[in-house]
Amino acid sequence: MTEKPDDIVKSRMYARQQLIDGWDQEVINDGVIMIIGVGALGCEIAKDFALMGIKKLILVDLDTIETSNLSRQMLFRPGDEGRAKAEVAAERLLEMNPYLKVDYYFEKLQKLPMAVYEEADIVVGALDNFNARLDLNKICLRIKKPMVEGATHAFEGHVQIVIPEGSGLQYKNKEREIENLVQTRLWETTEMEYPEYFAAQKRIEELEEEIETIKAEKITPLIQKFRKEIEMVFDWKYAPELLDLTPCYRCLVPIPPADDKLVAACTLKGLPRNRNHCVIKAEVEFEKRYGHKPDLNLNDEVVKLKEIAQGEFEKLRERVFNENVPSEKRETLSEEELEEWKLNIKETFGPDYKFEEMENILGNKIAAIQTVSSVIASIQSQEALKLLFRVNGRNIGAPMDPPYVNYNGIYGQFDHLNIIKRDDCLACGKIEGEENVQIVVPFDADVGYIFEAMKITGYELDPELWMITNPMTKEIYWNPYMPSLKDPNIKLTSLKIKSNDVISLTPLGKALTESEIKKYNVIITFM
Ligand SMILES: [Zn+2]
Numbered sequence: 001m002t003e004k005p006d007d008i009v010k011s012r013m014y015a016r017q018q019l020i021d022g023w024d025q026e027v028i029n030d031g032v033i034m035i036i037g038v039g040a041l042g043c044e045i046a047k048d049f050a051l052m053g054i055k056k057l058i059l060v061d062l063d064t065i066e067t068s069n070l071s072r073q074m075l076f077r078p079g080d081e082g083r084a085k086a087e088v089a090a091e092r093l094l095e096m097n098p099y100l101k102v103d104y105y106f107e108k109l110q111k112l113p114m115a116v117y118e119e120a121d122i123v124v125g126a127l128d129n130f131n132a133r134l135d136l137n138k139i140c141l142r143i144k145k146p147m148v149e150g151a152t153h154a155f156e157g158h159v160q161i162v163i164p165e166g167s168g169l170q171y172k173n174k175e176r177e178i179e180n181l182v183q184t185r186l187w188e189t190t191e192m193e194y195p196e197y198f199a200a201q202k203r204i205e206e207l208e209e210e211i212e213t214i215k216a217e218k219i220t221p222l223i224q225k226f227r228k229e230i231e232m233v234f235d236w237k238y239a240p241e242l243l244d245l246t247p248c249y250r251c252l253v254p255i256p257p258a259d260d261k262l263v264a265a266c267t268l269k270g271l272p273r274n275r276n277h278c279v280i281k282a283e284v285e286f287e288k289r290y291g292h293k294p295d296l297n298l299n300d301e302v303v304k305l306k307e308i309a310q311g312e313f314e315k316l317r318e319r320v321f322n323e324n325v326p327s328e329k330r331e332t333l334s335e336e337e338l339e340e341w342k343l344n345i346k347e348t349f350g351p352d353y354k355f356e357e358m359e360n361i362l363g364n365k366i367a368a369i370q371t372v373s374s375v376i377a378s379i380q381s382q383e384a385l386k387l388l389f390r391v392n393g394r395n396i397g398a399p400m401d402p403p404y405v406n407y408n409g410i411y412g413q414f415d416h417l418n419i420i421k422r423d424d425c426l427a428c429g430k431i432e433g434e435e436n437v438q439i440v441v442p443f444d445a446d447v448g449y450i451f452e453a454m455k456i457t458g459y460e461l462d463p464e465l466w467m468i469t470n471p472m473t474k475e476i477y478w479n480p481y482m483p484s485l486k487d488p489n490i491k492l493t494s495l496k497i498k499s500n501d502v503i504s505l506t507p508l509g510k511a512l513t514e515s516e517i518k519k520y521n522v523i524i525t526f527m
Contacts, residue, residue: 005299008355010099012296014053015356019367025053034058034120036109036136038085040072041150042126044374047075050093051370056101057093058120059086062108110135117143125149140164155382155397246403247419250427255436255523272316275350279361282309296359309353317345372409379405433518435459440525441492447478448488450522454505459520463488465511471504471521481508492524499526 011018014025031054035042038061046057065073065080065088075092076085086104093102105112109132117123123145125136133149140147140162146169147162163171191198230238272278285308286294286301294301325333325341333341359365389396404417423429426436439453451463468478477495479485497503505520512518 008299008302010053011354011356012359013097015360016365016368017052017370018356019360019365020369021367028053028055030055031122032056032058032120033122033124034060034117035124035126036060037126037128037132038073038075038089039063039069039126039128041152042124043073043075043089045124045126046089046093047096048370048374050097050100053097054100056103056119057090058116059089059102059104060107060109060112061085061089062106109139114139114143117145120145123147127151137162144168241421245421247421248425248428251422251425251429252419254422254424254426255438271319272312275313275316275353276361278312278316279305279309279353279358281312282358283362285312296362302355302358305358306353306355309358313349313353317342317349320345320349372407375407375409379407433516434521435517435519436521436523438523438525440527443493443526445492445526446489447492447495450478450492450503450505450524454520454522461505461520462511465508466505467508469504469506471502477503479508497524499524 011025014028017023018025028049031049033045033049033054033056035046035057038046038059042059042061046059049057061084063085064082065076065085067078067081069085070076070078070080073085075089080088084104084106086106090102090104093100103116105116117139123136123140125133125147127133127136127149133151137147137149139145141164144164144166146164146167149160149162151158161171163169186197189197272281282305283294286305289308290304294305296302296305321341324345325338330338383400386397386399390399400416402416402418404419406415406417407413408415421428424431426434437454437457437459439450439457441449441453445453447468448463450468451461451466454461463478464480466478467476467480469476476482476485477490477497478488501524503522503524505522507515507518
C-alpha cells in the first residue's frame with residue numbers, strides 16, 4: 001500500500017461529493033476563489049468552498065467584527081469583537097479544513113495589487129455598499145475575471161453573474177441566442193417587406209378575439225354557476241381537507257424503496273456480480289477474519305478491507321473472462337485479442353477501488369454537496385421560521401404553496417410540485433392495516449426466503465402464522481395449516497412468480513388478532 005494516511009483522510013473528507021456525476025475533485029483541489037467582503041454572505045461562501053476542499057481562498061475585508069455581526073456571520077464568535085474580519089475568518093476556516101490555504105487582506109479592495117486579483121480563478125462580490133460594488137465590477141472587467149455578485153435585503157436577495165469580454169468563458173447558449181436574434185429580426189420587419197406575415201398575425205388576433213367571445217358567452221357563465229355552488233358549501237365540505245393540511249411524506253412514497261441490506265444479503269448467497277457486491281462481500285470476509293466489522297475511521301482497517309475487496313474484484317473479472325472466453329475458444333484467439341477481452345472487462349467493471357468509494361458503498365451513501373445543502377437548508381429555515389410565527393398566531397408570510405419545491409442547481413431553477421394527498425396513503429389516508437413492501441430476492445430464492453427477506457426489511461413475521469397468496473388468482477403459495485402447502489424449499493420460479501410480481505401476506509390464528517397489519521402487499525424483485 002502506497003497511500004499516505006493524510007491522503008486517506010483527505011479523500012475521505014470529499015467522498016460524498018465525488019459521488020456526484022461529473023464531479024472532479026481535482027478542479028476544486030487546484031482552485032482559487034477570491035471573496036471580497038467577509039460579512040454574512042462572505043462567511044457562508046468561504047465556508048462552502050473551505051468545506052468542499054478548495055485549494056486557496058483569498059479574503060478581503062477592511063472591517064472589524066462588531067457584536068451585531070454575530071447574529072449571522074457564522075465564522076465569528078463572542079470575544080472576536082474588534083478583530084479584523086478577514087483574519088478571524090481565515091483562522092476559523094483553517095480549523096474547518098486544515099488542508100486549505102487562506103490569504104487575507106485587512107484592506108480596501110481598491111488598494112490591493114492587481115496581482116492578488118490575477119491569482120483568483122473566480123471573484124465573489126459579497127459587499128455591503130454600492131460604491132465598493134462599482135469599483136469591484138470595474139476591476140473585474142479590466143482584468144477579465146468572472147465575478148459572482150450577491151446581495152440580500154430582508155427576505156430577498158439577488159445573485160448576478162458577470163462574465164467580462166475576453167475572460168475565455170463561454171456564457172451564452174448559441175441556439176438560444178440565434179432564436180433571440182430571429183425574434184428581434186421579426187420585430188424589425190415591415191408590412192411592406194412581408195405582407196403575408198402581417199396578414200397571418202392579424203388573422204391570429206381575430207381568432208383570439210373569437211375565442212374570447214366564445215369563452216365569455218359559453219364557458220364563463222358555467223364556471224360562475226359552479227363557483228357559486230361550491231362557495232356555498234365550501235366551509236363545511238371542503239375546508240377541513242383543503243385548507244389546513246398538506247399531503248404527508250408517505251403520500252409521495254407509496255412503496256418504500258428496496259432495502260440495501262437486503263440486496264447485500266442476496267449478494268452473500270451468491271457470487272458478487274458487480275463492484276459494490278465485492279465490497280459487501282469483503283466486509284463479511286473481514287469480519288470472519290478479524291472477529292469484528294471494519295472500522296472505516298481506522299486507516300489500517302481500511303487498507304485491509306481494500307485488499308480483500310480488490311481480491312474479490314479480481315476474481316470477478318477473471319470469472320467473467322472465463323465465462324466469455326472458455327478455454328477451447330482461447331486457443332483460437334491471438335495474444336492481442338485476449339488482452340482486448342481483459343481490457344474490455346476492466347472497463348465494464350471500472351477501475352480499482354479507492355477507500356472513499358468503499359465507505360460510500362458500505363454506508364449506502366447518497367451524493368451530497370455543500371452548495372446545494374446551503375440552498376436547501378436556507379429554504380427549510382425560512383419555512384420553519386414562518387411556521388413558528390404562525391403557530392404563535394403571528395404572520396410573516398404564508399407557508400410555501402404548493403408545499404413542495406424542487407431546486408435544480410444545474411439550471412438554477414426552482415420548481416414547485418403540486419403534490420396530492422392520497423386517500424389510500426398508508427400514513428395519513430383512510431385505509432388501515434395494509435402495508436406495501438418491496439423485497440429483493442436472489443433468482444433461486446424459495447418460499448421460505450420470503451420470510452427471511454421480510455425480516456431483513458424490518459418485518460419479522462412468524463412463518464407458522466402467515467399465509468402467502470397471489471392477490472390476483474388467489475392461488476395459495478404457503479399455508480402453514482395445510483401440509484401440502486407447507487414446503488419452504490419450493491422455488492419462486494417454479495411457482496411462476498416473476499420479477500416485480502405482487503404477493504399478499506395475510507395473518508392466521510393468533511396473528512389475525514395481534515397484528516396491526518392485516519395485509520402486506522409485497523413486490524418481489526429478483527436480482
Ligand atoms: Zn399521506
